[in-house]
Amino acid sequence: MAGAKEIRTQIKSIGSTKKITKAMEMVAASKMRRAQERMKTARPYAWKMRNVVAHLAHANPEYKHPYGIERPVKSVGYIIVSSDRGLCGGLNVNLFRKAIHSMSEWDSQGVKVNVSVIGKKASAFFKRFSAEVVSEVTDLGDAPQMEELIGAIKVMMDAYMSGDIDRLFIVSNEFVNTMTQKPSVEQLIPIQANELEMDEGKMNHHWDYIYEPEAKDVIDVLMSRYIESLVYQSVAENSACEQAARMVAMKSATDNAGKLIDELQLVYNKARQAAITQELSEIVSGASAV
């Protein structure tokens, strides 16, 4: 019966693990819904912002913002958006792989790479990686706030303005659906011209704004807010991805635990039956001997 007892404790411990993963799955599911909503509510701002910036680009103001100007690339910046917590499948690992792949291309061309990390996982990962980490933001929680991101973004925007980096990319997960999250690398600065294309109909009106106080001031603020809104959008989307990935990972963990318990139960039953049979035959043979 010794084997049976061991199996029984094992079943029990797997059972409690299963309970935990099940709970985590349900928590992630409800958090995912909220994260998705947050992702959606952030959209109108980015959308409006884009329209205004596009309009500015076409209204031909006398001042052209540096974010709109391509220049030779000597060094590049990356903003890596990751999660604070693990247990979400391959979400972060896939993202880092994609980031490193993109970085190594620049590296082979002799271009310096600066990294700004968002989230604990990226912070831990890029500490070990050779790239230079210039800023770090962690502990954003489930509801990321714009306020907390401003610092990390500003470091990179300042670096661009001072010429320390010539291009800025953002690496984050794209929320395709609950089952699929796609790691993606996108260029933030210089703002790509095709992003600023407008609908044909609107192009006909060629009017410029009155700027208050001055075109330069307004456009500067507008551009930095635009970049910030894009980053916020990515962070919000990444948080939805995190919850979705965790939900799926925990679901499969729960399923696996269930399977394992079933198998062990079978082994346990067999061991128990074997023990009973053995005892019976011992009793019977003992009785016949008497």
Add this chain to the structure above:
Amino acid sequence: MPSIQVDIVSAEQEIWSGEGTMVFAPGVLGELGIAPGHTPLITKLNPGDVRVLQENEEEQFFFISGGILEVQPHVVTILSDVAVRGGDLDETSANEAKQKAEEALKDGAAELDYAQAKAELASAVAQLRSIERLRKLRQ
């Protein structure tokens, strides 16, 4: 009475959207009143109240902590900031993010420093909050 589409959005959510006959906003160069048919205008906003007068004489009030007002021929858009922003405050948070990266690089013993860094960050955040509150009061 002519009216104009008004959209008020912030980076974190859509705040209000609807028709209005008049929009009042705290521009950096002074209080603005936008009526339908206003010439295209783009301006920075100070922290303050935005009022939208609706067709049914009702008034909508919003507090915004700065942002940008854009007037197009048929639509007024207010892109509100989520927090009070100022050059020095932005600078502080940027420095914080930099420092954090430097600290993290310097110290190998992650677990121990992590707790300390977290405590420091919490106090820094509290400080930032109080600066904000002060600024709001002063407005």
